[in-house]
Amino acid sequence: MADVIILGAGLTGLSAAYHLDAHGIQYRIFEKSDRAGGLLKSVKTDGYTFDHTGHFLHVNDDGFKAFLDNTIGLASFDVIQRQSAIFSHNTLTEYPFQMNLHGLPTQVIAECIEGFVKRHTRIRSPQTFYDWVLKHFGSGFGKHFFFSYNKKILSYDLKKVHPAWTGRFVPSTTLNNIIEGCFDKTTRPGVGYNSSFFYPKRGGIESIITSITSKLAQPIQTQHDVCAIDPTARIVYFSNGHQESYKTLISTLPLDRLLAIIKAPAQVNFAPAIGKLVHNSVVNINMGFNTPIPLNKHWIYFPEKAFPFYRLGFWHNVSTSLVPANHTAVYGEFSYIASRTNPDRVKRLIDQASSKTLAFLQLNHQHKTIEKVLHLDHAYVIYDTWREKHLQSLLDRLQALNIHSIGRYGAWKYSSMQEAYQDGKAVAALIKTRLERTPPRAQKGARRGRDAAAFL
Numbered sequence: 001m002a003d004v005i006i007l008g009a010g011l012t013g014l015s016a017a018y019h020l021d022a023h024g025i026q027y028r029i030f031e032k033s034d035r036a037g038g039l040l041k042s043v044k045t046d047g048y049t050f051d052h053t054g055h056f057l058h059v060n061d062d063g064f065k066a067f068l069d070n071t072i073g074l075a076s077f078d079v080i081q082r083q084s085a086i087f088s089h090n091t092l093t094e095y096p097f098q099m100n101l102h103g104l105p106t107q108v109i110a111e112c113i114e115g116f117v118k119r120h121t122r123i124r125s126p127q128t129f130y131d132w133v134l135k136h137f138g139s140g141f142g143k144h145f146f147f148s149y150n151k152k153i154l155s156y157d158l159k160k161v162h163p164a165w166t167g168r169f170v171p172s173t174t175l176n177n178i179i180e181g182c183f184d185k186t187t188r189p190g191v192g193y194n195s196s197f198f199y200p201k202r203g204g205i206e207s208i209i210t211s212i213t214s215k216l217a218q219p220i221q222t223q224h225d226v227c228a229i230d231p232t233a234r235i236v237y238f239s240n241g242h243q244e245s246y247k248t249l250i251s252t253l254p255l256d257r258l259l260a261i262i263k264a265p266a267q268v269n270f271a272p273a274i275g276k277l278v279h280n281s282v283v284n285i286n287m288g289f290n291t292p293i294p295l296n297k298h299w300i301y302f303p304e305k306a307f308p309f310y311r312l313g314f315w316h317n318v319s320t321s322l323v324p325a326n327h328t329a330v331y332g333e334f335s336y337i338a339s340r341t342n343p344d345r346v347k348r349l350i351d352q353a354s355s356k357t358l359a360f361l362q363l364n365h366q367h368k369t370i371e372k373v374l375h376l377d378h379a380y381v382i383y384d385t386w387r388e389k390h391l392q393s394l395l396d397r398l399q400a401l402n403i404h405s406i407g408r409y410g411a412w413k414y415s416s417m418q419e420a421y422q423d424g425k426a427v428a429a430l431i432k433t434r435l436e437r438t439p440p441r442a443q444k445g446a447r448r449g450r451d452a453a454a455f456l
């Protein structure tokens with residue numbers, strides 16, 4: 001029996017493994033898919049490389065940078081200055097919208113400025129994203145960007161979404177910024193958390209996973225789909241019949257799935273939570289073309305309903321290694337809530353997104369060399385009021401059972417690759433500290449009987 005079992009070999013699970021190795025702690029790592037990577041898998045086909053939508057490394061933690069250097073090598077990355085824009089009212093404006101109104105119809109500019117001046121600053125502590133926008137940006141920016149765009153990316157009622165996630169994701173603005181941006185069409189380098197990013201020179205985002213995996217002391221046990229966990233006996237069951245005992249469990253499985261498969265003792269009843277955590281799914285439509293596309297952007301946001309997708313990205317502008325010579329490639333994304341959406345509607349949306357992309361790019365089917373549709377089942381978790389009220393208590397109760405539920409879906413949050421690294425590192429440090437605090441006699445006992453495993 002290994003001291004620690006890690007479930008899921010996405011970046012969070014791999015970071016946990018890497019840091020447990022560094023602390024000399026034994027572990028085994030299990031993954032349901034045929035290879036590691038989770039959301040960071042790249043699909044290679046016909047000379048193209050498609051990630052599961054744009055995955056760009058925003059690096060501002062020196063520890064993460066050192067990790068990338070040690071595992072992959074910084075020389076393997078391009079460092080790219082973001083070029084992004086918003087398309088609305090038939091106009092391409094620079095990102096972020098709240099600083100770049102230049103070129104939009106006068107009425108739109110007037111509504112945004114008036115709304116900002118009259119914004120609802122009296123709302124003390126907004127409890128919904130809708131009110132948060134009214135407080136910080138006003139009704140005009142809400143109407144022309146924030147409400148429409150976020151409704152598209154979340155597929156959820158913004159009056160039921162808590163603003164807890166906004167933080168670093170939404171750059172603030174000032175009247176001065178807004179007015180300058182009405183006259184001046186300038187990109188604003190340095191604005192926002194994603195103003196520059198690292199991207200692998202070759203191999204797509206999955207190349208980082210391949211490098212990290214090659215540095216681990218333990219092999220990844222692929223095609224091991226966890227189907228049940230008994231936290232009292234400390235046993236994980238897999239659908240292939242395998243079972244594994246553990247002392248401490250690190251789970252990066254989506255929390256809604258984890259809760260559904262835990263056979264929790266009667267005093268820790270997770271049943272009322274099952275089905276309460278809401279997430280959306282994203283469809284990622286990738287298309288290759290045999291012709292240039294005269295846009296220098298990495299991605300463009302589409303807040304208007306006329307476009308089924310909320311964003312289009314341009315693979316060839318990120319790295320020419322992702323496309324065959326003299327070709328280009330584009331990805332579109334739209335979201336939906338699976339439990340509320342008929343699969344036929346998803347198929348129709350794919351067709352519409354595909355044809356609207358061609359129309360926007362002024363291309364036709366003869367230019368298209370390939371179309372590859374990828375599905376992200378868990379994409380954005382919804383910060384609804386239930387999550388705000390109950391999430392921490394769920395995570396605490398799991399910890400009390402010696403189950404650390406971490407990562408983007410394990411901890412049910414919006415988080416980046418850098419945070420996946422940080423989550424894995426933090427849990428390894430916590431386990432190390434607990435082991436060090438464990439009196440040697442108890443450690444010896446822990447090897448004999450499962451009760452002592454509580455020390456881990």
Ligand SMILES: Cc1cc2nc3c(=O)[nH]c(=O)nc-3n(C[C@H](O)[C@H](O)[C@H](O)COP(=O)(O)OP(=O)(O)OC[C@H]3O[C@@H](n4cnc5c(N)ncnc54)[C@H](O)[C@@H]3O)c2cc1C
Nearest residue numbers: 008010011012032038039055056225226407408415416417
């Ligand atoms: C649309 C979108 C765009 C994004 N863009 C960016 C970006 O540009 N930059 C950025 O930094 N971050 C981005 N992210 C976030 C980034 O993808 C995540 O932070 C990171 O990949 C999370 O890694 P993880 O290991 O926590 O989760 P995952 O990658 O989901 O890994 C979980 C693993 O658990 C496995 N698993 C699940 N169930 C089981 C089971 N029953 N048994 C065994 N294994 C199981 C899965 O197969 C998977 O391998 C984006 C996310 C989305 C959805």
